[in-house]
Amino acid sequence: MSFGKGKIWMNGSLVDWDDAKIHIGAHVIHYGSGVFEGARCYETARGTACFRLDAHLERLFDSCKIYRMEPRLTYEEIHRGVLDTIRANEYKACYIRPLVYRGYHTLGVNPLPCPVDTAILLWEWGAYLGQDALTNGVDVCVSSWSRAAPNTFPTLAKTSANYANSILIKMEAVSEGYVEGIALDTGGYLSEGSGQNLFLVRNDVIYTPPVTASILPGITRDSIITIANDLGFKVREEMLPRELLYIADEAFFVGTAVEVTPIKSVDKITIGNGRRGPITEAIQQAFFDIVTARVDDRHGWLEYVYEGQPREAVTAVARTARA
Numbered sequence: 001m002s003f004g005k006g007k008i009w010m011n012g013s014l015v016d017w018d019d020a021k022i023h024i025g026a027h028v029i030h031y032g033s034g035v036f037e038g039a040r041c042y043e044t045a046r047g048t049a050c051f052r053l054d055a056h057l058e059r060l061f062d063s064c065k066i067y068r069m070e071p072r073l074t075y076e077e078i079h080r081g082v083l084d085t086i087r088a089n090e091y092k093a094c095y096i097r098p099l100v101y102r103g104y105h106t107l108g109v110n111p112l113p114c115p116v117d118t119a120i121l122l123w124e125w126g127a128y129l130g131q132d133a134l135t136n137g138v139d140v141c142v143s144s145w146s147r148a149a150p151n152t153f154p155t156l157a158k159t160s161a162n163y164a165n166s167i168l169i170k171m172e173a174v175s176e177g178y179v180e181g182i183a184l185d186t187g188g189y190l191s192e193g194s195g196q197n198l199f200l201v202r203n204d205v206i207y208t209p210p211v212t213a214s215i216l217p218g219i220t221r222d223s224i225i226t227i228a229n230d231l232g233f234k235v236r237e238e239m240l241p242r243e244l245l246y247i248a249d250e251a252f253f254v255g256t257a258v259e260v261t262p263i264k265s266v267d268k269i270t271i272g273n274g275r276r277g278p279i280t281e282a283i284q285q286a287f288f289d290i291v292t293a294r295v296d297d298r299h300g301w302l303e304y305v306y307e308g309q310p311r312e313a314v315t316a317v318a319r320t321a322r323a
């Protein structure tokens with residue numbers, strides 16, 4: 001099953017994909033008054049597991065709070081909804097898209113009279129920028145579009161409206177022949193890609209823009225900082241000038257969709273030797289080892305989806321996978 005097939009969860013009920021419809025008068029369609037998440041579940045050596053689902057749902061509820069949206073369903077109900085929907089669709093691995101949005105009532109700008117509806121949509125989504133990108137990296141540009149200025153569109157909220165900016169960044173990059181665009185903040189400091197966070201490596205130190213640089217605080221970004229610290233690297237979150245990109249030894253994107261994707265050039269300037277660098281590779285390897293349960297889940301990031309995994313068999317499979 002994949003995009004276009006299966007069951008979708010809407011306000012607590014599973015409906016067929018083709019019946020998951022909302023009215024053209026729904027507030028969200030006109031004003032972008034929705035907040036959403038993008039998470040993944042992976043097929044691991046021990047069964048199907050969601051990666052950091054709790055962290056994603058906490059960010060969903062943070063986004064709701066910023067936009068004064070009170071979901072009619074509780075955190076626990078939405079959490080259970082994600083697991084139930086994966087089970088109903090019998091996915092082994094998939095992308096998970098919970099969406100909370102202002103529905104159909106009136107079309108004044110004021111969203112408050114409109115209902116707060118929730119949907120959970122799943123589909124199979126492999127490597128976002130292609131399998132080759134994970135190994136060989138991508139060519140990117142610095143966008144002519146900036147990320148939103150502070151106190152305009154809150155970037156700590158993952159809201160549909162923010163993706164108007166992402167769409168502009170992505171379209172510009174693609175039409176200029178690049179795979180992705182990196183946006184600066186309105187102060188001219190490095191911010192992030194259209195749908196992913198940014199890391200640089202220089203002289204064995206790992207750098208990433210801070211949350212004050214108009215970024216979405218990525219769950220993968222947080223995981224990568226933890227993994228890099230676990231591996232003994234020095235990680236610095238600080239405002240970074242654009243030109244640090246060009247003289248970096250390595251650069252890479254991280255995010256639920258792109259996972260850990262090396263960057264091989266920016267604005268046609270080769271980064272390092274134009275290939276996945278050794279620190280990027282070490283971090284990427286550690287990330288995939290964790291999400292596929294090839295190593296112990298020491299941070300408690302995996303949540304298994306299906307009941308009744310035969311314990312003995314599971315251990316045997318995991319042992320074989322590690323060997």
Ligand SMILES: Cc1ncc(COP(=O)(O)O)c(C=O)c1O
Pocket residue numbers: 038166192193194195196197215216217218219220221254255256257
């Ligand atoms: C603008 C933007 N930045 C960063 C990210 C990475 O966030 P996460 O790692 O939580 O997927 C995303 C992905 O959703 C994004 O859309």
